[in-house]
Amino acid sequence: MKSNNFPIGIFDSGIGGTSIWREIKTLLPNENTIYLSDSRNAPYGEKSKQEIINLSIKNTEFLIKQNCKLIVVACNTATTNAIKILRKKYSIPFIGIEPAIKPAALKTKTNIIGILATKGTLNSKLFEKTSSTISRKITVKEKIGTGLVELIENGDIDTSKMKELLTSYLEPMLKKQVDCLVLGCTHYPYLIPVIREIVGDKIQIIDSGEAVARQTKTILEKKQLLNNTSKDGNHQFYINKDKKVLEMLISKYGKKIKINQLDF
Helix, strand or coil, rough: CCCCCCCEEEEECCCCHHHHHHHHHHCCCCCCEEEEEEEHHHHHHHCCCCHHHHHHHHHHHHHHHCCCCCEEEECCCHHHHHHHHHHHCCCEEEEECCCCCHHHHHHCCCCCCEEEEHHHHHHHHHHHHHHCCCCCCCCEEECCCCHHHHHHHCCCCCCCCHHHHHHHHHHHHHHHCCEEEEEECCCCCHHHHHHHHHHHHCEEEEHHHHHHHHHHHHHHHHHHCCCCCCCCEEEEEEEECHHHHHHHHHHHHHCCEEEEECCC
């Protein structure tokens, strides 16, 4: 089997990275994928830097054993804390993800942008470095989305509990005239309908999914690793917790999808 036909590996601290997988599948329908959901350890954003690095190495080694040709770190916290180490340690190409602060800075009219992310992402050096590159005229309102990942992992997406928690995070931002909201966690795109209920059309919601898919394609082209077949790709999912919520999120994406429960 040629390496071009090998799968793209994707990992996240749970099911949230399926929002990235969805964009990759849409842009690159012929590619095979393997998605690893480390739901047992979600969210990474509450863990120490060393724990995040250790989990990221463990996930990477699992995907390398599955013959993945490229790995997408579909987790803002793992990217901002561990991707530099992963790139030094392994020869395989890595695609990372970080909050889309720069696009928000270009789109804002009030010069006030909001970022909803995990503690691990907002406290990382990479996030600090990226934030420092935007204009000083722009004010950034950061909010740690405590509890959101856990609710999503439990399937409590469109619930009164979720709406109440999101409202407590978003209303203060609206009062500060935020007009762009950056979703700094791959779980959060699943909350866009609920966010819209709360904020209406007052703000632009920005996430990194499409940009990550485009970068994945660019790197595959550069490395001459694109899958050249005309067949739809096969998709394997591995999860180390109950798979019901994962099934709910991906069930509409076709029959060539297999979910494996894993003691990992």
